[in-house]
Amino acid sequence: MTTSHTSDANGAGTADEAVRAELARLRDSIDNIDAAVVHMLAERFKCTQQVGHLKANHHLPPADPDREARQIARLRQLAENAKLDPAFAEKLLNFIIAEVIRHHETIAKSS
Numbered sequence: 001m002t003t004s005h006t007s008d009a010n011g012a013g014t015a016d017e018a019v020r021a022e023l024a025r026l027r028d029s030i031d032n033i034d035a036a037v038v039h040m041l042a043e044r045f046k047c048t049q050q051v052g053h054l055k056a057n058h059h060l061p062p063a064d065p066d067r068e069a070r071q072i073a074r075l076r077q078l079a080e081n082a083k084l085d086p087a088f089a090e091k092l093l094n095f096i097i098a099e100v101i102r103h104h105e106t107i108a109k110s111s
C-alpha cells in the first residue's frame with residue numbers, strides 16, 4: 001500500500017506534498033468556476049431586471065409559466081447531454097426563476 005499520510009506528534013494525519021498540491025490545483029479551478037457562475041448570474045439578473053421593467057410598464061404578469069416550462073425542458077436536455085443530473089438543473093433553474101419573479105413583483109408594486 002502506498003503511504004499518502006504521515007502522522008504528527010498528535011497522531012493527526014497530514015496529506016503528503018503531492019496530495020496537497022493536487023488539492024490546491026483543483027481548488028484553484030473551483031474558485032475560477034465559482035467566479036464565472038457569479039458573473040454569469042449577475043449578467044442574467046441585469047437582463048431579467050430589464051424584463052421586469054418592460055412587463056411592469058406594459059401591465060404584463062411577473063411570471064410566465066409557459067416560458068418556464070420550455071426553459072426547464074431545454075435545460076434538462078442540456079444537463080443530460082452534459083452528464084449533469086437533470087433534476088438538479090431543474091431545481092437550480094426554479095430557484096433562480098423564483099427570485100426573478102420576486103424581483104418582478106417588487107418592480108410592479110413600485111411602478
Ligand SMILES: C=C(O[C@@H]1C=C(C(=O)O)C=C[C@H]1O)C(=O)O
Pocket residue numbers: 048051062063064065067068071096097100101
Ligand atoms: C424573465 C422572465 O420572467 C420570469 C422569469 C423567468 C426567468 O428567470 O427565466 C422566466 C419566465 C418568467 O416567469 C420572462 O418572462 O422572460
